[in-house]
Amino acid sequence: MKFKHLAVILSTFFAQTINSQSQFINTNFGTNGYTCVSQPIGSYVFGDLITVNDDFYAFTSFSGYSIVKFDTNGDIVSSFGTNGIRTLNLYSGGGELHDNTNSFIRKTPNNEFLMVVDNYGSVSPSNFMAKTDINGNLINSFGVNGYVNNSFLSDKIDFHSVEIINDEIVLIGSNESYPSNNPNKYIIIIKLDLNGNLITTFGNNGILKFNYDYLEYDTYFSVFDSNHNAVYSLFKKKSSRNQHYITKFNLNNNSIDTNFGDNGKLFIDNINNSSYYISPDVFCLDDNENIYVSGSYNYNVSTLDYYMFTSKYNNTQQLDATFGNQGMFLTKIESGNSIPRIYSIKKSLNEVTLTGSTYQWDNYSFNKIFLLKLNDDGTLKQDFGLNGKIINYLFTTDNLPYKTIEQNGMFTIATNSTACINNNGPTIIQINSNNSLSINDNTHTNDFILSPNPVKDYMFCKGNEDVVKIEVIDIYGRILKSIYINDNKVDLSEFKTGNYILKLHTKSKIVNTMIIKE
Numbered sequence: 001m002k003f004k005h006l007a008v009i010l011s012t013f014f015a016q017t018i019n020s021q022s023q024f025i026n027t028n029f030g031t032n033g034y035t036c037v038s039q040p041i042g043s044y045v046f047g048d049l050i051t052v053n054d055d056f057y058a059f060t061s062f063s064g065y066s067i068v069k070f071d072t073n074g075d076i077v078s079s080f081g082t083n084g085i086r087t088l089n090l091y092s093g094g095g096e097l098h099d100n101t102n103s104f105i106r107k108t109p110n111n112e113f114l115m116v117v118d119n120y121g122s123v124s125p126s127n128f129m130a131k132t133d134i135n136g137n138l139i140n141s142f143g144v145n146g147y148v149n150n151s152f153l154s155d156k157i158d159f160h161s162v163e164i165i166n167d168e169i170v171l172i173g174s175n176e177s178y179p180s181n182n183p184n185k186y187i188i189i190i191k192l193d194l195n196g197n198l199i200t201t202f203g204n205n206g207i208l209k210f211n212y213d214y215l216e217y218d219t220y221f222s223v224f225d226s227n228h229n230a231v232y233s234l235f236k237k238k239s240s241r242n243q244h245y246i247t248k249f250n251l252n253n254n255s256i257d258t259n260f261g262d263n264g265k266l267f268i269d270n271i272n273n274s275s276y277y278i279s280p281d282v283f284c285l286d287d288n289e290n291i292y293v294s295g296s297y298n299y300n301v302s303t304l305d306y307y308m309f310t311s312k313y314n315n316t317q318q319l320d321a322t323f324g325n326q327g328m329f330l331t332k333i334e335s336g337n338s339i340p341r342i343y344s345i346k347k348s349l350n351e352v353t354l355t356g357s358t359y360q361w362d363n364y365s366f367n368k369i370f371l372l373k374l375n376d377d378g379t380l381k382q383d384f385g386l387n388g389k390i391i392n393y394l395f396t397t398d399n400l401p402y403k404t405i406e407q408n409g410m411f412t413i414a415t416n417s418t419a420c421i422n423n424n425g426p427t428i429i430q431i432n433s434n435n436s437l438s439i440n441d442n443t444h445t446n447d448f449i450l451s452p453n454p455v456k457d458y459m460f461c462k463g464n465e466d467v468v469k470i471e472v473i474d475i476y477g478r479i480l481k482s483i484y485i486n487d488n489k490v491d492l493s494e495f496k497t498g499n500y501i502l503k504l505h506t507k508s509k510i511v512n513t514m515i516i517k518e
Helices: 011-017
Strands: 034-036 045-052 055-061 066-070 085-087 103-107 113-117 127-132 147-149 157-165 168-175 185-193 207-212 217-224 230-237 245-250 265-267 277-285 291-298 307-313 328-331 338-348 351-360 364-375 389-391 403-407 410-417 425-432 448-451 458-463 469-474 479-484 489-491 498-505 510-517
Touching (some): 055 113, 055 425, 103 157, 113 157, 157 217, 185 230, 230 277, 277 338, 291 338, 291 351, 307 338, 307 351, 364 410
Parallel strands (some): 045 103
Antiparallel strands (some): 045 055, 066 085, 103 113, 113 127, 127 147, 185 207, 217 230, 230 245, 245 265, 277 291, 291 307, 338 351, 364 389, 403 410, 410 425, 448 458, 458 489, 469 479, 469 498
8 A cells, every 4th residue: 555644734625525524513502502392383494583682583474373482592582472382373275395494483573473384274264374473363354363465466466575675675576376377477576564555656556567578487486686776686597507697676676676687687607518407596785786796516317416606796797706716606515416405695794694405416415505605705604604615414314494594603693403302493592603723723734744645544643742642533523532642643443434534632622633444
């Protein structure tokens, strides 16, 4: 075997293969970092989450609808509703699989709660909006006894966004009726007052519609601009590797802004090579109307190896060449054949924060939540997580980030898990990014030399200090074994072929390094 020496240089290895460690779970929150709820009838995820006075209010999603109150420590507040749960008489009948969520909870200017669910009710009229006070009691002046039903909607509606703007409730969505029932598909914008009445001076009796080509495109994501004068919607071309676009709807004149992009369309994939694949998931705007788009990207559609991309377009809808590599940032979330899906992107101050899920075909057939931060120039924020990324391996079943709240480095996430109950149940978790590990802060290039690397059985360690303990960690952040040594010789013969991290403990420091086991 040809011996190779490895100085502890981590930037390349960690950026490509290490995405999570258990130190990021805030074990002081709930039960070791999470709180599951005894499953309210018909619901299995938390679709939305808000915080009020240091408490969390989570809203269940996809069929049954309840508000659950948690304190700042992740414990259910039993004095709220019935044992911490307030069930509402809302009905959606489920949602589309591509939904980021189908439930929304918002706080009104009067410190009341507004809840909205997708209009998928098979029975009309059925309630799709409700308003309560902060204790979960219905506000009877809202609609009829606290509810608004779907009698004014002729189609099933998948809501993309719910906002309260200038004392008005604004709903953005798209219809999901089958073409045989309704040959038109459209973006719909609805305005109501805080009592649940349609604002008839807006659009056509409170409703504005923009048709789109449903035979070629799907849509499920829309946002407002910072001044709330326009709605931007993402359209994904069906069965296509590209030609996805964003359109701007001007609310001042109720029309598509043809000055935006190419005659009203900003195509977000300038790739002509047919072997490439790009799939945008989400986007956001900053105060200057720069647009940040993120999703999955594949160099070769014949493989299952996907990257996460984030692109920046300036306010003239041109790629910003100062961001990432000529306007696009690319990274692998997990090694091997894996694919990310982005659930949210947020631009604030000098950073871009992304939340999503990642799925790896080769090792584990479940989705895991990840967090990632970029600097303003489209480079990974190295002092966040492990070189800009955190992956949650708390659960071994699907968990998706339906809503994420960031407060002082703590990320509280509305999701689901089988960790507490037999079936998927609504769950909140908390991740502490303040435990981040920066390579530059925790390693020195000349501390240790490990040989041989790759290693088959035994590895020898030489350094400026004696190593007293070595922890063997897999690429998912799990500690497999702790080894106490006194002769700088490490027996790794029992481990399978693959990449591992060795955490080397001396009396004065801890150093991490990657090794390859043959």
